[in-house]
Amino acid sequence: MRKILKKPEVLAPAGNLEKLKIAIRYGADAVYIGGQAFGLRSRAGNFSYEEMQEGVAFAHERDAKVYVAANMVAHDGDTEGAGEFFRTLRDIGIDAVIVSDPALISICFADAPGLPVHLSTQASATNYKTLEFWKQQGLERVVLAREVSMSEIQEIGQNTDVEMEAFIHGAMCISYSGRCTLSNHMANRDANRGGCAQSCRWKYDLFEMDNGLPRNIVDEDEEPFSMSAVDLSMIRYIPDMVEAGVDSLKIEGRMKSIHYVSTVASVYRKVVDAYCADPDNFVFDPAWEDELWKVAQRELSTGFFYREPTEDEQLFGKTRKIPQYAFAAQVLDYDPETKIATLQQRNNFGVGEEIEFYGPGEVGFKQVVTELWNEFDEPIDRAPNAMMTVKMTVDHPVAEFYFMRKKKVERVRTKVK
Template identity: 55%
Template structure:
């Protein structure tokens, strides 16, 4: 797996430091994921509602669930944003105002929106909600950012194609919050400028129907008679098509490696990005908690002492436990090339699974109560991790059920079991195990 280069030396000795702490913005595909994201250190989470969002296959929140999520997040001082990032069609227009009013009533802090009609409707229908311009608008330059500022928007999520240098220029020219994706899967196209799904499956990619056709397999050919310069069917039959691939070649795909900017936290903060966004409303609890936990620690470490900040190798190791694709740095340093795409069958199962949630810990007996989330049994090698750096490995010993009966395995989803643990744990700490190939 490609890793972001790990730096072992302080990166910015002797420099002046910008000390505005960025927001860590995490995805939350459902209420449970929201709670994990917040507990593991997200300053804000973004979710999808029942309409107007680009993940029509995700669980998505009802307004009641949103209220509960906001209440939970507020206890941590965290905010909840809602993605209303589709490009609306005629049939979608009527409900916008009412939907936005409901979001406002639920206590949602901001919507993330691409379509200007939603931007405009929000101003009157839900004036208390901040409007953030979605990356789907592919905003790449400071004058476009200036335009949106003049339209009253406090924040723009830039296109993933902007480099650090370009972000610096935007920040220099416009006083506005800039949000950038720092981790997760990427469209290889300009976001929103791809209708492959529409063409292949009649699913509207810009209304949440994307079927990831960019990751399908293609063959590349060339016409010997270029530019469609045929005059008759007979001549066309003589036009040869030359394959530009050999039998042993990989197929052509547009699939990108995933973004990972963990190795560049100082650069991201220095350039003044206000919100670090993690992609992945469809990702697992384990993924969200792991990624948020790592970025939280890295950002906090840098902010506490920028001069002596060192990227810890164990952070990268942690991230890799949740990754199923090779990683790269997107457009931040240069335009991606052949090393930034996935041609080989490199996608693989996530190396670790969520095995249990710590519900309780008894310091006297050193026994933890665990809610089972995946099969484990005595002898299984496990890891515990939690916010604030809790991390240790051990082997599962005796497992008891709640009545104290010994179990040969924790088989039942959500079953509460007890086991002795090597170090103290807290509610919400997580237990993971290696994903063993069957």
């Protein structure tokens, strides 16, 4: 008899309040955000306390959770105000904080009792004894190091009841568990205190000495050298994650767009629901993967889950094209009698172009733009101005918070490895 599977939560990034609401509308069970202190994304649209209150209210009304990342590595003086910060989060109703530094963990437990603490991936938890240690300290969930393999996750799940959270989609830091000092040296910005300049993704020439003279060894038809990894995607392997007992499937990308957040959250929601509903008869739909490629910015791989990454999982070598879709508009309203949708423009589009609509839980559909009107109901050929209000005839019913995108260039896709 098959064991009863626990459906994992789909955990999406939310760089600001708009993204929080979109992620939840598009299927996320939980979101993680940043406050205005103690996090690792100083350039993200971090939340004020008032925005947190609104976000928590929105999430809890829809049975979703909100976690706050406070995962910086604290130097002397960095912990000032942490107790008040954690108390405020607790009183707002934040469901948990994600922390890596033992000092901040200790402060949180002492000054904000009742606020759950999750261990950040920055802490490099790679075995069940480590999870048991943190359980003894009072933590209920651990975000596993990105370097753990699937077999290691299975072993961890068999030997501890601590909740496991694992990254399943998004950017992969080239350094071990994100603990990098390259940005400190290259840009004098501390990556572990929120200032990462992403120096690993800069494009470098690569030289060797040839008869005493430097010679660039990067060919003209190759990308300049970088130290950046391709992105992670476990879309085809969600069954393995569920069977291994992973409690939370985490999507990276607090600085990504609402186009990205909505698409990725929606796709993983579909896959998780489909597998958990009938695991014995689950069949992977290639359309799910095709959907992810519409927002991919780099090639995709399975990271460390099934083998040690090689140079093929690094962004270097022959130039590789990836999908290029532009987020064109957001639906504000739809009149079913006239089949006219009111849109807020996000990227230039016009009559004669093929576009695609998609919405929460809905399969997208394509059509050609045949007519456009501005906010004064005057006919126009294009919608060139950012955030302008336009109207168009739509072939199928849509609703508020549906999105419209358009294909920019032809693509050459690389399969998930």
